[in-house]
Amino acid sequence: MTDKNMNPDNKSRRKFLGATAAVAGAATIAPGVTLLSVAQAKPADQEVSSKNRWGLLIDTSKCATGCKDCVDACFKENSITRTNHPRSEKTDAQWIRKVDLRNKATGHVVSLPMMCQHCEHPPCADVCPTGASFKRADGIVLVDKHICIGCRYCMMACPYKARSFVHEETLTQNENAPRGKGTVESCTLCVHRVDKGGMNPACVDACNANGHKAMVFGDLKDPDSEISKQLKQYSSVAIRADLDLNPGVRYRGI
Amino acid sequence: MKYFKNMIAVSLALLVLSSASFAGDRVPSPVIPKATSKAKNGGPEGCVEPVSDMRRNHMKYILHQRDETMHKGIRTSRHSFKRCINCHVVKDKKTGKPVNHKDKRHFCNSCHNYAAVKIDCFDCHASTPKPGPAATSSKLNSSNKLVKKVEDQ
Numbered sequence: 001m002t003d004k005n006m007n008p009d010n011k012s013r014r015k016f017l018g019a020t021a022a023v024a025g026a027a028t029i030a031p032g033v034t035l036l037s038v039a040q041a042k043p044a045d046q047e048v049s050s051k052n053r054w055g056l057l058i059d060t061s062k063c064a065t066g067c068k069d070c071v072d073a074c075f076k077e078n079s080i081t082r083t084n085h086p087r088s089e090k091t092d093a094q095w096i097r098k099v100d101l102r103n104k105a106t107g108h109v110v111s112l113p114m115m116c117q118h119c120e121h122p123p124c125a126d127v128c129p130t131g132a133s134f135k136r137a138d139g140i141v142l143v144d145k146h147i148c149i150g151c152r153y154c155m156m157a158c159p160y161k162a163r164s165f166v167h168e169e170t171l172t173q174n175e176n177a178p179r180g181k182g183t184v185e186s187c188t189l190c191v192h193r194v195d196k197g198g199m200n201p202a203c204v205d206a207c208n209a210n211g212h213k214a215m216v217f218g219d220l221k222d223p224d225s226e227i228s229k230q231l232k233q234y235s236s237v238a239i240r241a242d243l244d245l246n247p248g249v250r251y252r253g254i
Numbered sequence: 255m256k257y258f259k260n261m262i263a264v265s266l267a268l269l270v271l272s273s274a275s276f277a278g279d280r281v282p283s284p285v286i287p288k289a290t291s292k293a294k295n296g297g298p299e300g301c302v303e304p305v306s307d308m309r310r311n312h313m314k315y316i317l318h319q320r321d322e323t324m325h326k327g328i329r330t331s332r333h334s335f336k337r338c339i340n341c342h343v344v345k346d347k348k349t350g351k352p353v354n355h356k357d358k359r360h361f362c363n364s365c366h367n368y369a370a371v372k373i374d375c376f377d378c379h380a381s382t383p384k385p386g387p388a389a390t391s392s393k394l395n396s397s398n399k400l401v402k403k404v405e406d407q
Contacts, residue, residue, distance in 0.1 A: 042327070044328065044329045044330045044331070045328055045330045046328070047326040047327065047328060048326060048327035134325065136325065136326075136327060137326075138327070142324070144324050144325070145378050146320060146324070169377075170377075170378070171354065171356075173378065173379065173380040174380065175336050175339065175379075175380045175383065175384070176336075178378040178379045178380070179378055180377040180378030180379075181377060182377070183378065191327070192329075195327045195329050196329075
């Protein structure tokens with residue numbers, strides 16, 4: 001929409017929104033995405049709060065077997081490299097992996113990405129002896145590698161096998177994703193992007209960019225967010241719901 | 255008399271030693287590379303804080319910012335590690351590429367080697383503004399292995 005097509009009311013509304021965005025620290029975001037961004041943006045000097053809870057909704061009916069766009073995007077974003085270890089597929093770090101589930105009785109196969117489920121009650125944080133595994137106020141579960149001693153207790157506690165141990169020295173880290181030998185790591189929900197406000201994790205962007213649109217990221221506590229609307233409209237499940245961990249990652253179609 | 259002679263010899267030796275330690279050219283001192291850009295909102299000498307303050311307290315600023323960012327998601331750039339790395343980059347004169355923490359010319363190494371203080375920041379953090387020369391894209395192909403074949407329901 002160009003300025004010519006807009007009526008004066010719209011223009012002033014846009015100006016108002018622009019000004020609000022500037023105050024909220026999202027001044028550089030282009031018109032048109034301003035409204036969404038204001039809802040999600042957080043000024044850089046402000047703490048994250050429990051008013052938000054970030055989550056993912058994954059529609060397995062749109063997730064193709066063999067497609068690994070999300071995995072590649074994650075690896076690129078967080079600079080996760082492979083080693084040449086003979087059993088590297090077992091021991092290399094993985095923050096997200098594709099899992100194919102087959103129903104033995106019917107033979108029906110579902111493909112889905114599996115990563116840290118960002119539980120409300122994370123078992124990894126429960127068992128961590130140093131407090132390195134923790135849940136941020138906004139629900140993102142992280143490893144503070146500054147105090148991680150690499151005991152890997154959290155890896156055993158996680159029912160989703162979402163965590164990895166870095167066995168080898170790392171030299172090609174992304175400046176936004178520090179990772180190093182001797183510490184445990186897992187999906188951060190691209191916390192460096194989320195903190196900027198209005199940005200999706202790399203996996204979601206890749207899935208959308210390639211036209212699959214199987215992943216929705218957003219604020220579970222905001223009833224107007226896309227993810228909340230979809231969760232309200234469609235049935236979805238938490239994997240291993242029997243554990244009562246209340247994960248922030250939900251799946252449709254399984 | 256012999257004792258007196260010895261005394262003179264010792265004092266002379268001490269004099270020579272002490273004068274040597276004052277002569278600048280004979281004392282090894284760290285050569286600290288200059289920052290690449292002048293911070294606009296920084297201290298009077300271009301850095302985010304005055305140089306004298308940074309030399310004494312840089313670790314405190316980094317440590318404070320570390321916990322603020324990690325646990326509270328506060329991502330102000332003034333004392334961020336990324337900002338240190340971006341501004342204090344040392345580039346190889348031949349290749350033009352930034353040197354990493356393994357290189358003794360690296361900004362942090364220039365002083366930390368001299369002071370014999372080992373830092374482990376770069377065990378995890380990137381020591382150059384952009385990912386290192388060994389690009390990750392070529393190794394990405396093998397992520398195929400992570401596509402698990404079939405897991406029974």
